Amino acid sequence: MKKMQQTIKEEVFARGQALHSGKTVEMRLLPQPVNTGIRFSRSDLPDKPVVEAKPENVFDTVKSMSLGNSKWHIQTIEHLMAALHGLGVDNLLVEVNGEELPLGDGSAWFFTELILKAGLVSQEAPRRIIKITKPIWVEDRKEPRSYLLALPGEGLRVSYCFTSDHQATGDQFCQYVITPETFQQHLARARTIAFENELAFLREQGLALGGSIEEAVVVGETGYLNELRYPNEIVRHKVLDILGDLYLLGPVEGQIIGVRSGHKMDYELTLKIKRAMEGGNYSGD
Numbered sequence: 098m099k100k101m102q103q104t105i106k107e108e109v110f111a112r113g114q115a116l117h118s119g120k121t122v123e124m125r126l127l128p129q130p131v132n133t134g135i136r137f138s139r140s141d142l143p144d145k146p147v148v149e150a151k152p153e154n155v156f157d158t159v160k161s162m163s164l165g166n167s168k169w170h171i172q173t174i175e176h177l178m179a180a181l182h183g184l185g186v187d188n189l190l191v192e193v194n195g196e197e198l199p200l201g202d203g204s205a206w207f208f209t210e211l212i213l214k215a216g217l218v219s220q221e222a223p224r225r226i227i228k229i230t231k232p233i234w235v236e237d238r239k240e241p242r243s244y245l246l247a248l249p250g251e252g253l254r255v256s257y258c259f260t261s262d263h264q265a266t267g268d269q270f271c272q273y274v275i276t277p278e279t280f281q282q283h284l285a286r287a288r289t290i291a292f293e294n295e296l297a298f299l300r301e302q303g304l305a306l307g308g309s310i311e312e313a314v315v316v317g318e319t320g321y322l323n324e325l326r327y328p329n330e331i332v333r334h335k336v337l338d339i340l341g342d343l344y345l346l347g348p349v350e351g352q353i354i355g356v357r358s359g360h361k362m363d364y365e366l367t368l369k370i371k372r373a374m375e376g377g378n379y380s381g382d
């Protein structure tokens with residue numbers, strides 16, 4: 098049986114602080130018709146411009162994923178996108194009255210709860226799944242080298258290898274077959290990593306004003322500065338970020354393996370997969 102597209106049952110609203118600007122922003126999620134995909138709109142700008150969540154509309158990948166152009170953008174979309182990928186939401190309009198989404202609790206849980214509160218509804222068209230049909234990868238040869246690979250496979254499996262000399266974190270590895278259940282149970286609550294010295298630096302630069310010690314796994318010189326939600330929370334969050342970034346392609350089927358990769362490589366991989374699809378090697382299903 099073919100899986101059908103989904104949107105949310107009803108509009109939902111949330112308010113929260115943005116990570117980089119520290120401003121309070123308001124966000125609305127609106128149900129949308131079939132085949133419209135995920136779109137973002139800036140409700141604070143004249144004419145409420147809209148951008149589709151697609152690889153060609155990525156504006157920046159430093160620290161977070163942002164969509165837009167030189168005139169306007171929306172940043173830190175990846176945790177909402179991860180929730181949409183994890184829960185299987187195909188069509189949605191996201192309105193926000195600023196240039197950044199609310200940070201929530203630093204994981205995808207804020208968005209996951211909101212979507213579950215709205216409820217999901219099945220629509221009258223099959224999902225357009227991007228099936229990986231051959232190995233596609235990107236790498237960064239700068240030492241230590243990083244990689245991100247996409248391989249054919251049933252369903253969606255994401256693996257990640259995080260490496261660090263830091264005594265608190267050590268190396269971490271995890272892999273998950275992504276379903277709405279595994280996503281909610283094992284990934285949605287994993288928060289991003291922040292190093293104590295980095296936080297001070299970001300604040301000096303006027304960035305990360307909204308981030309407090311509760312919205313990240315904060316790593317100090319000798320250990321974690323707050324309580325973990327999972328023993329390997331850092332690597333789980335990396336899987337979450339990959340899920341969110343890959344959703345620029347729509348729902349993906351295959352195996353994804355990341356080694357020390359980040360948003361920039363996620364974005365490069367989406368472009369490469371998209372190019373391969375346009376070359377006729379891919380069929381949406």
Ligand SMILES: [Zn+2]
Nearest residue numbers: 175289334338
């Ligand atoms: Zn993240």
